Amino acid sequence: MHIVVCIKQVPDSAQIRVHPVTNTIMRQGVPTIINPYDLFAVEEALRLRDQHGGAVTILTMGPPMAEESLRKAMTFGADRAVLLTDRFFAGSDTLATSYALASAIAKIGETFEPVDIVFTGKQTIDGDTAQVGPGIAKRLGLAQLTYVSRVAALDLAGGTIEVDRRAEGGVQALRTKLPCLITMLEGTNDIRRGSLPDALRAARAEIVVWSAEDAGIPDVAKCGLRGSPTVVKRVFAPSARAEKAAMVEPDGAATADALIDAMFTQRPRLEADLATLVRGF
Amino acid sequence: MTEKFDAIVVGAGMAGNAAALTMAKRGLKVLQLERGEYPGSKNVQGAILYANAVEKLIPEFREDAPLERHLVEQRFWMMDDASHTGLHYRSEDFNEERPNRYTIIRSQFDRWFSRHVQEAGALVLCETTVLELLKDTKGRVIGVRTDRRDGDVFADVVVLAEGVNGLLGTRAGLRERPARENVALAVKEMHFLPRETIEARFNLKGDEGAVIEAAGTISRGMAGMGFIYTNRESISIGIGCIVSDLAKTGHAPYELLEAFKRHPSVAPLIEGSEVKEYAAHLIPEGGYKAIPQLFGDGWLVAGDAAQLNNAIHREGSNLALASGQMAGEAVAELKGRGLEPTAKNLEIYKTRLVDSYVMQDLKKYKDMPALLHASSQNFFLTYPQLVSKAMQNFLRVDGTPKVEKEKRTLRSVFAARSITGLLGDAVRMARAWR
Numbered sequence: 001m002h003i004v005v006c007i008k009q010v011p012d013s014a015q016i017r018v019h020p021v022t023n024t025i026m027r028q029g030v031p032t033i034i035n036p037y038d039l040f041a042v043e044e045a046l047r048l049r050d051q052h053g054g055a056v057t058i059l060t061m062g063p064p065m066a067e068e069s070l071r072k073a074m075t076f077g078a079d080r081a082v083l084l085t086d087r088f089f090a091g092s093d094t095l096a097t098s099y100a101l102a103s104a105i106a107k108i109g110e111t112f113e114p115v116d117i118v119f120t121g122k123q124t125i126d127g128d129t130a131q132v133g134p135g136i137a138k139r140l141g142l143a144q145l146t147y148v149s150r151v152a153a154l155d156l157a158g159g160t161i162e163v164d165r166r167a168e169g170g171v172q173a174l175r176t177k178l179p180c181l182i183t184m185l186e187g188t189n190d191i192r193r194g195s196l197p198d199a200l201r202a203a204r205a206e207i208v209v210w211s212a213e214d215a216g217i218p219d220v221a222k223c224g225l226r227g228s229p230t231v232v233k234r235v236f237a238p239s240a241r242a243e244k245a246a247m248v249e250p251d252g253a254a255t256a257d258a259l260i261d262a263m264f265t266q267r268p269r270l271e272a273d274l275a276t277l278v279r280g281f
Numbered sequence: 282m283t284e285k286f287d288a289i290v291v292g293a294g295m296a297g298n299a300a301a302l303t304m305a306k307r308g309l310k311v312l313q314l315e316r317g318e319y320p321g322s323k324n325v326q327g328a329i330l331y332a333n334a335v336e337k338l339i340p341e342f343r344e345d346a347p348l349e350r351h352l353v354e355q356r357f358w359m360m361d362d363a364s365h366t367g368l369h370y371r372s373e374d375f376n377e378e379r380p381n382r383y384t385i386i387r388s389q390f391d392r393w394f395s396r397h398v399q400e401a402g403a404l405v406l407c408e409t410t411v412l413e414l415l416k417d418t419k420g421r422v423i424g425v426r427t428d429r430r431d432g433d434v435f436a437d438v439v440v441l442a443e444g445v446n447g448l449l450g451t452r453a454g455l456r457e458r459p460a461r462e463n464v465a466l467a468v469k470e471m472h473f474l475p476r477e478t479i480e481a482r483f484n485l486k487g488d489e490g491a492v493i494e495a496a497g498t499i500s501r502g503m504a505g506m507g508f509i510y511t512n513r514e515s516i517s518i519g520i521g522c523i524v525s526d527l528a529k530t531g532h533a534p535y536e537l538l539e540a541f542k543r544h545p546s547v548a549p550l551i552e553g554s555e556v557k558e559y560a561a562h563l564i565p566e567g568g569y570k571a572i573p574q575l576f577g578d579g580w581l582v583a584g585d586a587a588q589l590n591n592a593i594h595r596e597g598s599n600l601a602l603a604s605g606q607m608a609g610e611a612v613a614e615l616k617g618r619g620l621e622p623t624a625k626n627l628e629i630y631k632t633r634l635v636d637s638y639v640m641q642d643l644k645k646y647k648d649m650p651a652l653l654h655a656s657s658q659n660f661f662l663t664y665p666q667l668v669s670k671a672m673q674n675f676l677r678v679d680g681t682p683k684v685e686k687e688k689r690t691l692r693s694v695f696a697a698r699s700i701t702g703l704l705g706d707a708v709r710m711a712r713a714w715r
Contacts, residue, residue, distance in 0.1 A: 017473075017557060031318075031319070031322075075408075193429065193430070194429065194430075195429055195430035195431045195432070196406075196409070196427055196429040196430065196431050196432040196433075196434060197431055199406050199409060199429060200284065200312075200404065200406070200434075203404045203405065203406055204404065
């Protein structure tokens, strides 16, 4: 069995600073981490490999420094890592990213061994779109299992997989055919601590570095800024708001009356709006 | 796991990186273990970098190392509660092509340093804590046990660059734990300000930097110092006191720092800033007499772990770099000559230290730490107050004849300290300085 896990190196959003003067995001000196949601995907892939045998390949697209994240993923015990890096990829949105990654996954399947499952995290903490996983599935024609909380059964011989998936108001139990793409929900497992031999192997590992050409990407115009219809118009920090607040001493029903009075006084239209709303029912 | 290295370095601070780099450059098979998430993530310093010690390891470091400001001005302040009496030195000579001292931010600098270590061929593992040293039946150190699964790893020699606490060395019975009298607990904050504001407040231009080292009533009679260092867009401000004094008096370090920040000489410098980071760390202050055993069968110790810090000149990172380099050279030399790293053969490490400024400087000031500690009430409380009084008396114009003013100053001095006490302190200080 061959599993590919897509990860992304992201700025640690807990440590991003907003410049106190210019109010812009200060990227310099902000540590990078593996997108936390991706760690659940990595762990789930490693568990499946430990149970069923095979190999786990970690894939990322990013600048050369993204190698750090791949190496870190390897300390958990992954078998190989592929870095997709090329100036053509700079400025990719989710459409362009899923195009490049899907091409690379196809190439990974040809180069190493056919891919049975692709894992991604639920979403990234820097983009928060949750679009890249589904984008890859669509492009590669894979069964798409998003927000998966548990892999219930895997039948390699029969080529099927059963998962639990979080849905609105409940859990869906799904069975589908392999190959498939799974986006893993957070909190579903705990990333393991790699052994010392794993850590040593990771530190020495030759990371496979592919350019757009190496990855067999047919059309670089679909990559990077050129292939990205999304435009970021402005990045800004919300300014602090100072709302006037009043301290109220609690005094039973009188307090409630006073609060309701205050609401209707400050929002004269409230009464009329409420009446309209009630009539609507 | 039977893999064996020529050397294992414990820690990726200044000393550990210097040792690992030196050995890897000489072709040794080196494994460096760091408990932090990345090299520098756990490392705390003021921080001032002395170019001389770095140049010996990476001559062209200025090209790409993350440096903040080069220092052109040093201010020494003797403080009482409302004033400071300063000695400032500023020179255009410090605006040189290869500046002598820089402020740095350790989390950035150490990462850069580690890249050089890795490029030289050393294997660096982070998030890996060494729990204990492994010894053979004869007591010779043969490797380390880490906190990872299957975590034993072996080497001919282990370089302990584990930092001031020296936990591994102590646990292995190679040394005593640092005494509370011999370590200071320092706390610091990073205050962010626009660079133009910093440059205006400290009279700087471009990448020039200034340093303030302050002593006096801010340490409440304990042996201690405050510091203010300018970075590019932040100011490091901190204070440290001897741990046994803090324990005895019950003063909390953060209260001392708050008071230091509120001092009328300090408050305007950091006004309007935003605190983004704070940190605390121990500093070895015992000097020459607190240096533990530096080597043994299969092991060496360098940097803060060896208590190599010059408390008088506030030099520590350079001693860590130099001792780490010398430890690396000693190991590489033995390897090159086909000799075992026994205690007897590793004596060459100590010889190198003794022949250099590292041990010579510490030896010169060997009596200073004890003197300052024993007479801390006088040096950090009484004398600064007297100096302030004398300065005020000298400067305030109020119609009093100058002869009378001088008499008043002298009276206040003798009221605070007897003439034998004064002479005694002067003689002891002169002796300790010699």
